[in-house]
Amino acid sequence: MSVPVSVVMPVYNQERYVALAIDSILAQTHRDFELLVVDDGSTDATPQILAGIEDPRLRVLPVPHAGFCRALEAGVNAARGTWIARMDSDDLCHPQRLERQLAFLEEHRECLFLGTAYGLLTPHGRSLKPRVGFTWRYVEPSHITLGPRIFADPSVIFHREAALQVGLYDRDFENENPLWYKLLRIGKGAVLGEPLYFARWLLGSASRQKGAQQHAMHLRVRERYDPNNARRLKPQPAPTPTTRMLYLGTRAVTYYLLAGDRPAARLAARQTLRSCPLSPRAYQMFIQSLLGIAAFRGKGGAEYVPVVGLLW
Template identity: 40%
Template sequence: MTPRVTVLMPVHNAADYVEAAIGSVLRQTYRDLELLVVDDGSTDRTEAVVASITDPRLRVLHRPRAGIVASLNAGLDEARGELLARMDADDVMGPERLARQVAYLDRNPEVVACGTDYELFGAMSGRVRMPRTPAACRARLLFGTCIAHSSAAIRLAALRSAGIRYRPEYGYAEDYRLFTELSQHGDLANLPYVGLRYRVADGQVSATRLAEQRATTLRIMRENLAGCGVSTVDDGTLARMIWLDGRGVGAAWTYLYREAPHLFGVAARAAGLHGARTAVRLIRERLNTALRPRRRTQPATQPVGVGNAR
């Protein structure tokens, strides 16, 4: 029988974590699923670890190393479910996540994708609250992805009918671009539930390719703001509004008085009341990041979104 949900998990050299990630998917309270693991040319023990798992719902696609975007698109082509749920190979899925997302999407046919809140573990800790409503998600898309990629459940028909795929020219922020395009074909939302434990580690894209990730993210932000009639913000100003790299009370106060008013003004011009509310939340997140004690060596940055951090 065709499964209702395809869980897509690209993996490259994640032997230390992939068994736990796969286990968290296969132990879901929602059972009508397949787990499609796309092995992107792993050279460690990943293949052996995955092969040791015998659940019939697990399907493995082996490919030569081509990168995350190629692996994701291969998964889109191979997925058999009605819904596509994303999962990364070093994260942990909450046990009721799929059940809650399927139920929500069944109740809300106008919603084409939904995510959840997530919990950080590893080099950082804490719960990240994502925007709830479609209006809040649209406003958040002006400044970053509104759904944590590894928490997403997406209607495959919406992607395929619109020809939406992960675009290599937006590499390192490909999820942000995908959700931007998808938002033109339906609503996006998030559930008030921690459906994902997100591992923070120094080897992630957000740590090793930070400059490239930020450049692509700024490009998408400029495009999204221009679509709302705001095209006068230069890259430097926009970057300072979105990323607070300094830590401590001094950095927090400087951001609050110099950059936060600019962010509030741009957001309100682009998206009205929802934009203003989004700006307040983003400002609070940046200040919390600046004041949060550092647990281990970690890039001094608060990523706009987490789905591209692999």
């Protein structure tokens, strides 16, 4: 039996956060959905955690470990929904996320996908919201290629049949951006300015540590799918591991302090200092973490502010 929307969540060794991510989907005000969790060969306690969750809307699809995009493909192919809502296994979303996104898509039939602005979560669940200067807008290729991203990939709901029509994900890249480019060739995409999705910002995550690989992959995606805008970008060398760690550590300490998560900020500062012991900036961030000082304005003028009390 079909449903209006299938939530597809790939998971790999996410025992710490996966239950929280699932809870935030099961608590949605829009109740008519299926949650398809694709277990990409987890070797920690994730399978046991999934087996212990009892809800008829939850389906668990175990697959051999083959990577992020192949797990997503398996989920989309197995899904019964007209729409696919993405969700990452360590994030949270607003209880009205599905309700609001589906209502928008009902009113804007020209849209094949819809993302939202996104807030940030610290390791301990403290939150930051962006100050966004628009209610909604159409997505242009330049929003994907150039400048700061205005939506998070896992905040997107997209039309399943349209995605299958354009060939779904590009297996050359462990990245969802090619799908958004391809959908823009046959229809429109949009983004809501309200943050209905909260992405957990973890300094030690694998994607944040693979700086050179991530940099090269993003360049290749841009060159293949948006060559005109890609040519406007100044060539930049791939960051060294030390440069990458210093950049990520600075952002992590700042975000965590803004959110009021001082233990996470101190840990991130220590990790950064160990990796960059000759950097004055690393010592500065370490002192800031001890004093609890943070002042930061995000790229493009999007200022992050702490969320006081509950998220919603």
